[in-house]
Amino acid sequence: MSSENTTQENETTVEVMKNGPVLVYGKLHITHSDGTTETKDKTTAFCRCGASAKKPYCDGSHRKAGFEG
Template sequence: MTKVNLLENGPLVIVGEHTITHPDGTQEVKPSRASYCRCEKSANMPFCDGAHKG
């Protein structure tokens, strides 16, 4: 089962296989786990790069 965890003041973490559809329509399959930025400070959007900590 795929799970979604919202970390306080941090990213949205999806655990389990899922597919991302990017704004340009391309799709990317993540086989196990990925963290998505919610603070908009990441230099690697849409993924969290830890910038929310500082």
């Protein structure tokens, strides 16, 4: 395996949605503020509007809150 391939495998793609969450693609190991941990696969949506009842994740509340940003 070349070093170029290794770099690509370790890349993380982050997408900021207009008026919505931050999407992070790939496998994530998350440590919460209470010390619990979990693993996420595929796409994880993190709240950036502050209205989610499932923080740090987006639960769609940004629409109801009229979040812009």
